[in-house]
Amino acid sequence: MLSYFSNLLEECMEVFMDKFTVYADTFEACLGNLSRVLKRCIETNLVLNYEKCHFMVTEGIELDHLVSNRGIKVDKAKIDIITSPPKPASVRDVCSFLGHAGFYRWFIRNFSKIALPLSKLLQKDMDFVFDKACARLTSTPILQAPNWYLPFELMCDTSNSVLGAILGQQVGTGKPVHVIAYASQTMDPT
Structure with missing residues (x-):
């Protein structure tokens, strides 16, 4: 999965195994980054499981840890x-x-x-x-x-x-x- 998003990793997303997170400083910028990532998914035929997708959340559980903009x-x-x-x-x-x-x-x-x-x-x-x-x-x-x-x-x-x-x-x-x-x-x- 890293190869699909290599040019986006440093600027707007993190990848861990089969999961990724898209982020930005503002809501509007995050929507723009999400759009770029979803377009890349379409271009590379990467299929997302809608049950595992969470959009525009401020915190979430990942690998048994609560992750937010404050930390882990x-x-x-x-x-x-x-x-x-x-x-x-x-x-x-x-x-x-x-x-x-x-x-x-x-x-x-x-x-x-x-x-x-x-x-x-x-x-x-x-x-x-x-x-x-x-x-x-x-x-x-x-x-x-x-x-x-x-x-x-x-x-x-x-x-x-x-x-x-x-x-x-x-x-x-x-x-x-x-x-x-x-x-x-x-x-x-x-």
């Missing part, structure tokens, strides 16, 4: 398993929870540090502690798309057991850093 947030409908989890009855349940929560790790500052007690639950004879990871996930920040014309800031922190990093950008003097992504990793004690 976790889709609250997809995290019920984390905010109100059933009492895990086995190591498999804990593994399932960690896998699901790990999908959202780039939204959660110090995810590995928060998840470390949960990871330790995979060891024998450990009590189950669940609340802190749940609370952090339900109050996630909005991640901002990068502005490629501004400098990036990488802030790192480490302890004996985890490494954490924040990729962000200073958008204005005296304003807080806009977070683009969080990263964290537990470290092997050996």
Whole structure:
């Protein structure tokens, strides 16, 4: 699909696998860009599934994330398993929870540090502690798309057991850093 829209990618659209988004600064400009993209679909015999088409929306769910002009947030409908989890009855349940929560790790500052007690639950004879990871996930920040014309800031922190990093950008003097992504990793004690 990238080859069909190669000359439009930088200026008015984003493509991800079999999905694309058309955008502009104003409604009228967006209509013009949409017209260009739809003409290209006709020229290349690209068929669109009308059930998957959403026109002129200000936000939408993509890949289990709520995407808008403000940035990217976790889709609250997809995290019920984390905010109100059933009492895990086995190591498999804990593994399932960690896998699901790990999908959202780039939204959660110090995810590995928060998840470390949960990871330790995979060891024998450990009590189950669940609340802190749940609370952090339900109050996630909005991640901002990068502005490629501004400098990036990488802030790192480490302890004996985890490494954490924040990729962000200073958008204005005296304003807080806009977070683009969080990263964290537990470290092997050996």
